[in-house]
Amino acid sequence: xxxxxxxxACALWSPEYSDAAAWxxxxxxxxxxxxxxxxxxxxxxxxxxxxxGMLAETVGRxxxxxxxxxxxxxxxxxxxxxxxxxxxxxxEMMGSGDGALSPARFQASVHNxxxxxxxxxxxxxxxxxxxxxxDATCSAVLIEAWAWLAASGGELIAAVxxxxxPPFFASEQGFGPLAAALMLSAxxxxxxIARIAPPEFVAxxxxxxxxxxxxxxxxxxxxxxxxxxxRAALSGQRSAVSLPGLSGSWRFExxxxxxx
Amino acid sequence: MFAxxxxxxxxxxxxxxxxDRTRVRRACGLxxxxxxxxxxxxxxxxxxxxxVLPVCDYSLCCALGSSRDAARERLLSxxxxxxxxxxxxxxxxxxxxxxxxxxxLPARLSAYDTRQSRLALAALEPLLPAVARSVRRWGGARxxxxxxSSNAGLDTTERLYARYRQSGVAETGFSLHTQxxxxxxxxxxxxxxxxxxxxxxxxxxxxxxxxxxxSAARLVHAGLVDAALVGGVDxxxxxxxxxxxxxxVLAEQPCRPFAAARPGINIGEGAALFLLExxxxxxxxxxxxGESADxxxxxxxxxxxxxAEQSMRAALEAACVDAAEIDLINAHGTGTVQGDAAExxxxxxxxxxxxxxxxxxxxxxHALGAAGAVEAALGLITIEHGFAPESLxxxxxxxxxxxxxxxxxxxxxxxxxxxxxxxxxxxxxxxILGRAA
Numbered sequence: 001x002x003x004x005x006x007x008x009a010c011a012l013w014s015p016e017y018s019d020a021a022a023w024x025x026x027x028x029x030x031x032x033x034x035x036x037x038x039x040x041x042x043x044x045x046x047x048x049x050x051x052x053g054m055l056a057e058t059v060g061r062x063x064x065x066x067x068x069x070x071x072x073x074x075x076x077x078x079x080x081x082x083x084x085x086x087x088x089x090x091x092e093m094m095g096s097g098d099g100a101l102s103p104a105r106f107q108a109s110v111h112n113x114x115x116x117x118x119x120x121x122x123x124x125x126x127x128x129x130x131x132x133x134x135d136a137t138c139s140a141v142l143i144e145a146w147a148w149l150a151a152s153g154g155e156l157i158a159a160v161x162x163x164x165x166p167p168f169f170a171s172e173q174g175f176g177p178l179a180a181a182l183m184l185s186a187x188x189x190x191x192x193i194a195r196i197a198p199p200e201f202v203a204x205x206x207x208x209x210x211x212x213x214x215x216x217x218x219x220x221x222x223x224x225x226x227x228x229x230x231r232a233a234l235s236g237q238r239s240a241v242s243l244p245g246l247s248g249s250w251r252f253e254x255x256x257x258x259x260x
Numbered sequence: 261m262f263a264x265x266x267x268x269x270x271x272x273x274x275x276x277x278x279x280d281r282t283r284v285r286r287a288c289g290l291x292x293x294x295x296x297x298x299x300x301x302x303x304x305x306x307x308x309x310x311x312v313l314p315v316c317d318y319s320l321c322c323a324l325g326s327s328r329d330a331a332r333e334r335l336l337s338x339x340x341x342x343x344x345x346x347x348x349x350x351x352x353x354x355x356x357x358x359x360x361x362x363x364x365l366p367a368r369l370s371a372y373d374t375r376q377s378r379l380a381l382a383a384l385e386p387l388l389p390a391v392a393r394s395v396r397r398w399g400g401a402r403x404x405x406x407x408x409s410s411n412a413g414l415d416t417t418e419r420l421y422a423r424y425r426q427s428g429v430a431e432t433g434f435s436l437h438t439q440x441x442x443x444x445x446x447x448x449x450x451x452x453x454x455x456x457x458x459x460x461x462x463x464x465x466x467x468x469x470x471x472x473x474x475s476a477a478r479l480v481h482a483g484l485v486d487a488a489l490v491g492g493v494d495x496x497x498x499x500x501x502x503x504x505x506x507x508x509v510l511a512e513q514p515c516r517p518f519a520a521a522r523p524g525i526n527i528g529e530g531a532a533l534f535l536l537e538x539x540x541x542x543x544x545x546x547x548x549x550g551e552s553a554d555x556x557x558x559x560x561x562x563x564x565x566x567x568a569e570q571s572m573r574a575a576l577e578a579a580c581v582d583a584a585e586i587d588l589i590n591a592h593g594t595g596t597v598q599g600d601a602a603e604x605x606x607x608x609x610x611x612x613x614x615x616x617x618x619x620x621x622x623x624x625x626h627a628l629g630a631a632g633a634v635e636a637a638l639g640l641i642t643i644e645h646g647f648a649p650e651s652l653x654x655x656x657x658x659x660x661x662x663x664x665x666x667x668x669x670x671x672x673x674x675x676x677x678x679x680x681x682x683x684x685x686x687x688x689x690x691x692i693l694g695r696a697a
Contacts, residue, residue: 081441082463087414090499091421098350099502106503107558107684110410111442111463116685119553125567128553128687129471132412133460134443140460147478168424169436199484201401201457246446246459248401 005146006257007194007233008155009066009183011058014176014218019061023227024234035179039070040121047104048117049086051079051163054179055114056121059159066183067190068155073183074127074148075118078141078160080134080222082111088166114161127156138225139243139250143199149186158182160223176217180226182233188257194233197253206242206249229254311580313477314542314696315534317390319491320637321382322530323356323624328386330360332641335649338669340623342514342526347498351505352512355496356528356625358382365448371438372448374416375495375529376409379630380445383491383531384452390535391453391489398486400456405449406476408462408469408492410629413440415495445493457485463629466592468492469532470632470681470689474549480538491533492633500628501527507559515595515626516653517619518604518665525594528625532633544640545696547581547676550574554686561599565606567688568592568680572610575678575690583611586692588648590635590679593619594626595653603680604661611663618666622652632681632689639677639693647671 010020015031017023037045037053039060045053055077063070086109093101110116112130119128127148133140138160145158161179188195218224225243232239232254242249323341324331334341342354362378363385384391395403417440420431438444442461450459458479462471469492476488504510504525511524536546552574554567561568576583589611592603600619607617620638627634642648648670657665676694 080443081436087417087499088421090503091418092425094418094499094502095422095425101499101502101506103503103506103508103559106499106506109499109503110465110684112465112683112685112687113558115464116553116558116687119555119686120557123555125553125555125570127551129462129475129551130464131460132442132463133446134437134441136443136446136459140458143458143484144460144475144478147475147482147484150482151478165436168421168430169440203401203456245456246443247450247456 005149005196006185006188006192007182007196008185008190008192009062010230010233011061011065011181012179012230013054013057014178016217020230020234024231040117044117044121049083049108050177051083051161052114052117054161054177055159056118058179058181059118059157062157062181062183068157068183070122071124072126074156075115076128076141076145076148076156076158077115077130078132078137079111080132080137080162082132083109083113084166085163088168133246135222135225135244136246137222139245142243142252143250145184146199149184153186155183155185158184160226162221162223173220175220178218178221178223180223180230192257194254195257200251201245201248202242202251203248206244312696313480313536313546314540315544315546315640316537316540316542317387318532318534318637318640319383319386320532320634321358321379322627322634323358323528326358326360326362326382328637332645335623335638335641336647338650340514340652342625345501349501353501353510354514354526355501356526356627357496358529369448369451371435372444374413374439376413376415376493377445377448379495379529379531380449380493383493383533384449387533387535388453394487394535394537395454400454402457402486403455404457404476404479404485404488405446405455405459406462406472406488406490407445408472408629408632409442409494410463410465410468411494411497411500412442413444414499415497416440418497418499453489455489464687465683465685466626466628466631467681467683467687467689468629468632470679470691471551473546473636473691474551474689476536477546477549480536487535487537489533489535491531492630493531494529494628494630496527496529509596511595514653515622517593517595517621518600518651518654518657518661520656520658522595522597522600524596526621526625528627530624530627530630530634532630532637534636542696544643545694547692547694548575548579550578550690552688554688556686559684561602561682563598563602565602567686568603568606568682569609571688571690572606572678572680575692579692581676581692586611586615586676586678587674588642588677589615589617590639590677591617591619592680592682594621601661603682604663608662613662613664615664616648616666616670617663618648618651619654620649623649632679632691635679636691636693639679642674642677643694646673648674
């Protein structure tokens with residue numbers, strides 16, 4: 001197994017926080033309905049769902065802050081539920097009139113919509129993928145990123161996001177929208193903000209504490225499982241973070257780059 | 261083997277780490293690093309046994325039959341499995357529906373009961389003894405579960421949503437987590453097998469389960485696990501049938517991939533699972549995978565097939581084989597005018613017109629996120645039983661396509677099969693399976 005991963009940049013967007021620095025300092029802004037998502041062309045941005053916009057925003061920010069070339073950097077995305085709002089719109093269309101669907105909505109309903117939109121917008125033909133593993137989505141993305149970088153020796157942007165659940169799923173515990181991204185590298189070259197040791201499986205489940213605090217609207221968002229790791233990476237302190245697995249949990253030890 | 265050589269990379273010589281990385285790059289479908297950085301490039305044409313992942317066992321449930329043997333018999337007879345859609349539609353839509361009843365879930369897991377989970381169970385049941393042996397041998401945490409799906413539990417959600425629209429009351433028996441979400445089938449399979457290692461669905465539309473092979477191979481080659489249960493599952497959904505209709509590519513007749521008169525796609529369903537295990541004594545193996553993106557359009561392929569070409573070349577590189585060593589190509593071949601033409605152009609550039617090409621979607625329909633796994637299983641049947649099926653519906657072949665579409669069943673030795681899967685978002689994957697030795 002490779003010795004370590006290196007975090008070169010972190011990004012976050014929610015309606016309450018425009019970036020990771022604002023979230024880390026608890027500096028809430030005016031609630032936004034959508035991120036700028038400037039990575040996407042104007043027309044695509046206008047058509048994009050909230051989750052695709054959030055992912056484009058955080059991937060673009062992580063690339064910019066980490067110095068990655070968006071036309072070549074691999075992009076790995078995770079989402080527990082994916083394009084839920086678009087899916088429910090299609091379900092509504094199926095029940096209306098003759099049940100004909102909008103082709104634009106249908107093509108934007110797949111789980112990898114954001115991965116495709118980002119690839120097309122940046123003319124990036126390299127690896128991209130999209131994962132889902134429920135509450136274990138964040139650990140799954142980090143493990144897949146680990147395995148990919150063990151093979152490639154380059155850089156990769158890993159992003160996670162989920163949007164709020166539509167009313168049909170109202171019986172489930174609700175949460176606010178959230179996206180977060182990490183720019184990761186297999187090598188400690190350039191500006192590095194943290195080193196992550198190899199993941200360790202722990203049979204016991206980790207406490208599902210609300211990582212941003214219960215007061216945050218996105219506290220129960222599956223993507224919020226990544227927030228303790230973001231906080232640890234940005235803090236510059238040595239720490240160990242546990243992320244939920246499907247059974248048990250995955251422990252990631254972070255150290256500041258100078259301590260590694 | 262790689263895991264043994266890399267257990268403590270911090271203390272091993274730098275050259276060993278470079279060799280390991282080169283081997284892992286090959287095994288994962290990545291181009292080798294440039295000769296100026298690493299001098300091992302010249303070694304990449306010799307087969308590395310550590311890069312081959314033995315397939316201990318596999319299963320198949322699709323429109324041809326709910327078991328591997330049933331599917332093989334029907335494939336051998338040349339009969340397709342397309343039939344009328346099992347739901348009311350205002351247009352004709354032949355679909356690849358699994359013909360038999362599916363197994364019921366154990367009572368203690370009834371919360372997970374959907375067609376999606378029953379398809380997964382139908383594919384899992386024949387593999388339970390082999391998976392149990394693997395979990396005993398390595399421990400549950402050293403076995404991964406990597407599946408591909410596009411729809412997750414949408415077949416159940418769409419039925420319940422229709423009732424919700426009429427009543428305005430959410431279904432009390434419905435659960436997002438145990439019925440709609442991707443994680444539902446993951447939980448079900450982990451409960452039934454004791455798998456506790458890395459677990460996820462790849463969901464990249466129609467390339468999902470092909471990419472699951474690539475993801476699982478990475479986990480093994482990186483030393484994170486020693487075995488992986490890999491595959492795909494997708495149940496037929498009304499939304500996807502209507503969705504492809506909205507795109508203008510749904511056929512009202514049986515599909516005819518690569519034919520001059522090809523009317524479009526038929527949607528299908530299915531599941532297939534494969535147990536991959538490091539160092540196992542098996543006749544069949546995953547030899548390599550390649551992935552790429554078109555970066556062109558959400559639903560239309562790059563007309564040049566550049567992304568498809570890139571994924572096939574990467575798979576050949578990963579498997580350390582030349583194009584001439586591939587005995588059969590199981591094409592993505594959905595039967596659309598644009599998609600078949602782009603894929604044929606890419607195949608011709610990589611393989612010329614020598615390698616026979618078959619699309620099995622005339623038998624199974626397009627099983628979406630499960631297609632890569634279903635077609636990998638059909639590829640293994642070809643290798644094991646020495647026959648390649650006729651590309652059903654393909655005659656007369658489009659004379660504009662510069663490839664050798666199989667117009668009659670062919671028997672003989674097939675050592676290596678390359679299977680393509682291409683998807684919305686321009687996601688491409690090629691998988692090479694073959695004899696292990």
